[in-house]
Amino acid sequence: TNMIPFVDHDDANRALMGSNMQKQATPVLIPEVPLVATGIEAHAARSTGRLVLASEAGEVTYVDARRIVVKNKEGKPKEYRLQGLTQTNQNSAFMQRPSVALGATVKKSDVLADNSSTDQGQLALGQNARVAFMSWNGANYEDAIIISERLVEEAKFTTVHIEDFDCVVRDTKLGPETTTHDIPNVGEMRLKNLDEEGVIRIGAEVRPGESAR
Numbered sequence: 001t002n003m004i005p006f007v008d009h010d011d012a013n014r015a016l017m018g019s020n021m022q023k024q025a026t027p028v029l030i031p032e033v034p035l036v037a038t039g040i041e042a043h044a045a046r047s048t049g050r051l052v053l054a055s056e057a058g059e060v061t062y063v064d065a066r067r068i069v070v071k072n073k074e075g076k077p078k079e080y081r082l083q084g085l086t087q088t089n090q091n092s093a094f095m096q097r098p099s100v101a102l103g104a105t106v107k108k109s110d111v112l113a114d115n116s117s118t119d120q121g122q123l124a125l126g127q128n129a130r131v132a133f134m135s136w137n138g139a140n141y142e143d144a145i146i147i148s149e150r151l152v153e154e155a156k157f158t159t160v161h162i163e164d165f166d167c168v169v170r171d172t173k174l175g176p177e178t179t180t181h182d183i184p185n186v187g188e189m190r191l192k193n194l195d196e197e198g199v200i201r202i203g204a205e206v207r208p209g210e211s212a213r
Contacts, residue, residue, distance in 0.1 A: 052113035
């Protein structure tokens, strides 16, 4: 609730809805720090424990997607490991990304790496977009909204999700079941991403309706 700007001007029921919807937000591909904020966003982000903070002052001597190295005043390097894409309990994707540049000077407790829900050390659950209240030939009746094509092209609200798919192989009276690439009445184009055992290849890009196993 403390992250709703001008909450004292809101209807109590709407403020309650806003609080609940923040908990339901899924992280966007490229988070953007809000232009209008209350000042609590940085505290909320740090309270999650999912930011990478500098344990001591120093200079950033190495940065990549997996680790950050900071050299303190005594010249001793300190390595900070970053977490790659992992699955959350809600099947969204969590990751950490560097927020400092090579050669930057940092102080103790400075943010070294953001995560999938923060930007510049602040909680960032959405995007900054220009909003207008207007009708559009009746297409935005009730709760419907109209968005610009640019928001789609730039993937402003695109989210990444990770799902697990299990293939159960059983022992039967006729012998154990097997997985195979040879699936009757299925064209070669639909089987191109499967390996010899009929399982999707690592790195393959699939679309809705395509065979994964």
